[in-house]
Amino acid sequence: MKTRCCCSKRYLLVFSILLVSVGSIFMSVSLSSCSSPSVKNQLLLCADSLMETYPDSALSILESITYPQKMPRADRALYALLLTQARHKNYIALEDDSLIKTAVDYYGDKKKSLRAAKAHYYWGAIYSEKGYASFAVEEYLTAIRLMPVRNEFLAMIYDNLAECYEEDRLYNVAIENYRAAYQILKGKDEQTYPMRGIARVFLLQNEKDSALYYYQQALDCALADQDSSLIGALYHDLAMVYSEKKDYIQADKFVSKAILLQGQDAINTCLSKAQIMLNLNKLDSASYFFSKNMDELDIYGKAVCYDGMYQIAKRKGEWKTATENMDAYKILYDSMQIMTDNEELNRLMDKHQLEEHKRLLSEHTRTLIFSLITAFSSLMIICVFCFMWNDRKRKKHYIALQHELTQKRVDTMLLKEEELSESNKEHIDKKRSELTEQQIQLCISVLKTTDCYDQLEALERATPKQLLVMRSLRKEIRSDISNAFVDVMMNLKERYPALTGDDVFFCVLSLLCCSKTVVMELMDATSDALKTRKNRIKNKMDAQIFERVFGVDNQ
Template identity: 35%
Template sequence: MKPNYLTILITTLCIFFNACHNSNTAPQLQLADSLIDKRADSALCILEKLSIEEISNKSAKAMYALLLTEALDKNFKSHRNDSLILIAVDYYKDNSNNKLKTKAYYYLGRVYQDNKEYIKATEAYLTALKTASPNQAPILQIYNNLALCYESQEFYLPAIKTYKESYATAEKMQDKYGILHATRGLGNVYAIQDEEEKALSYYQKALSIAQSIKDSLWENAIFCDIAKVYDDQGLYIEAKKQIDLALRYAPSNINLSPTYFWKGSILYNLEETDSAIHYLSRASTKANIYTKASIYQTLYEINKENKNYEQAILYNDTALTCYDSIQKIIHHTEINNLIKKHSIYIYIKKK
């Protein structure tokens, strides 16, 4: 196997920067910036060796705050609060560099979105749109995340409008992934509203794009989307065909618990109980607490119908344990959710 010299170089630099407390952080920030698009993990490694308290220059401090927030986001690390990104926003908000101003407000939106503060996230994305270049990829990220925020607040008409704006922009840019994101997003919004025919139409378009670019991860996700719509319509045989395709096209390195759960549910609806139990059991191994509750509830129903009462009681007890855990999670977030719902109500009243 050939040595990866870039990885060796980056690792060496990380060790060097950790050992050398040099107040001049410009070279480190420049290196992190050059890596962040294609080697976000390496950029994060470099940035985490620095300390914002040791950076005295305001410009460098703002750049560090922006780059670290971006690196955390691209490495799928959760954003705890807005204190870091606000350093960048406060510096760039009156800056003539629109690219950095746009990026700062975009990542402010990502921080709020991660923390389910959708009103603040929406405002940040709308601010980012004002200075975003119409011909560069960040505008598509802004549109799609803004649409997701509208969707999370059940503002479906603004969500549809925003996804369509994203689609039109992606078409002008000839960005296939941008078109794919927007098309699937439209399918999701229509599916939530039980407009199945429109949802299927957009999902089929999205699937064609995913197949044209040979992206198996997207193919898996969209086949699952289509299967759910058919399942909701009671078209269980067609739903089974689609979920089988989702499994066929699934990449080897992804968590298949959600796909197994949907296949198990569809098989249960088809009264293929043995197969349903098999897939639901497979789904339970890596499922989150919410999916586990649904899995064990379904397994309870199956065993009760089959008069396997002892097994049914065990599954029911496990489901109740999951529901108790969910209730504790809900209890801890209940007050925040009430405050956010009130904020949404005020937001609607202002419109």
Template identity: 25%
Template structure:
């Protein structure tokens, strides 16, 4: 029951969020719309608005960072680190636009795919599948295809076949010819690796027939080459030669190493030794280390057939050398595979799916009662949070007022009034005298507290001004230079050493971006908007807007940027 209620709450919040969720500037949405079809142009568009992102709201900054990763992925630029994607995933999991969470998970999977971390990649791809609706056919098709590739690389062939079959069904529904061909090709390859060669050839034939109907000639060549490889393994050299001949007759369209290697095997097994000699020699020039190993072995056999024992000895030495290299590569690949092998728990996954189905059935039974309860909970939550917000604003305003010169002045006036009242009060009225004395003492203590805070703030300002980082900043202002990331770290440490819990106090009132926090530190240094703009590499107008925006964030009113400066100096 509790799980059903929580699920309903999530659905309703997601609905309202989708209707009234955050809006993004045109440049971001345009870059997103073309990222899949023209990633280079999308990357150029994102680069052109990079400078705008420094002052953008946090939701736009995170959307921009996600789009940069998306465009790079679509442009086949290999990811080399997970440092950029992890903060994005955390943001959309906790507070960001939930409509973008599936994309954040997907590109996290793509990052770990490029880092050869199969377990992490599969985890994020499965998370994406779990929150991607069934009507999003293209996205689900690509997800199943990616999961199939990862499972294939981990030698989990049966599981990979299942994923490719699911992808194939979705691509067929969508009439997506090119992705259907690639999925058929990968299915065929996986069946071959699983020692199901007849099934492999069936899917290769399907891929080849479909490829012939498209303009993607290179795909047809790839399929033919892989079919030839299967026929060679089945020792059906006639069929293998039929597949390979169209490729070898168009040398500008082939990958020489694998195709020459297959041609060599066909020639050796059909007694065409002159042709075999030609391909073997070619492979020693253009082949991979695996192909050179094969070429050396067959050249040794040919030399022995010709009773040319000197050549046979030389080729045998070459074969042993390449064999040692292959062993090293194979051992490295085996270690990598063992380190990243994903323990794919299919039975557990099926159990989770059954539990989800049962939960859905229970959901249907409880939804009528739950909706009214959810509305009540949402209303109570709204009232409670609104009350908390008003109380927080009240505390903030009171804190600022109790540190102001106006507060001290008014207290002094009240103290004078109480002293006059004391003079007018007779000595017999001890209760009144005691009450007036207590009020007077309270006001004196309040003034002393306010003046101590003012003195403390002035003292911290003076101490900061005596530090090396402050002198560095003043030098940057003179030379029109921006603060480096390392200098920001130093400034952060210095400010929080001299102003106790400056950052914690600030964040306890409201969460802000790193750029906004930098502005708050510079305000504490009593720098002018012009000086801040120099250090941050932006315009004075941008600084003023950011300060006004911060005032609205913290106080929800139309106060000025100067009001926010006073608040920062009071911490």
């Protein structure tokens, strides 16, 4: 009755998983026809939520998505990551890394995030499956660096990293990583796996007592968790340790327990049992276990069986049977040697291709960097050239203006001499007005070539608070304006001696069309004071000149 109830529950669980898969597929097909990008997002999130508990359902959902290449870049990256993860969890060989590289390129290797860590972990898993331990180690280390939290996934990365170091015979480093995984999983059901790894590395180092201790600790944890498959595997492991210690009676005790627990899955365990029986000189039992599952073994297992049966026949004195088994063993050994050579050749070729790809990528990166440096240097040279050319042009313009100003001074002096000799005052006044106007324009042009003009514009735009900050520049600005308008100021002073220095400077600021605020700031005067000064100036100069100087202000 209890067995029937358990079966019913199992069927119910399988039926519910099938319903989820079919429902997800139907949802994908029906909603993807609407071409809504948010629907695909929901499917990805649904697959992500099912990944740990029902990876087969997650795989069904992901494989039902049509045209993933049309997804937005973020969704496409998540799709690539989840599909690789689902295939890995469903024990589907990961032969190509082009899919996971989409996720790796998107999530990068700079900012910590769980998805970035997973992308690099599964890239490392692909390398590991292909036998490229060094490349796998590099990606696992990147995944560890990118992990934002210490959880079971980080422990899994450490565990896989330890296996890579174990394959490279870096046993001390492997144990360190197994211990790191154990520290994260300590007190949890999964703690048995890193403990088993530590025991295996100690056994590889021929430290049998340490291996026996850790295998026993792992077995105690598995017994507490009632994990029958893991208990059977650990019984087998303990049998191997005792066999290495040549305690074949204890080895037989544990291997027998393993066979009872593993049942039909005990193919390799039966092979170990046969070896132990052979060492105990129980030849009939050894012969039985060697031949029991021979058809289900791979080429390596069959070779061990034929070698073992050769040893049995040799001890029994059955030379014909021994010869037949040795011949079968040699045929298998030759085939194994060819396979090993081919695998090594393929591994070397793949490694060469990877190294060549990395070399080309490195050359491309160097070329790109060199191109960028060249382009930047060229741009800098062009900028410097443009700056120098513009500066030279500005200086030439400034010199030309100075020459014109000098010429106007000469013209003014000649006009004074002409004024003494000629009686046509109207003609002289007209000529003087023209010279004055030309001087004013030239002085304005000279000022525009200096930094003072930019400072004046900044004063025009400044807020009251900024005006307070710029008040320290007042003396410098006044000096620059006076130097630029020295000819205009001298002419005004000569023609109207009653004008003071501040009066003349006020006239220059008016000619520059400075705002009332700027004039008040540069002259350090109030609005009423400026009005009074303007009235005084009006009484000191001709109406025509006054109109020219303050005409803009009057408007």
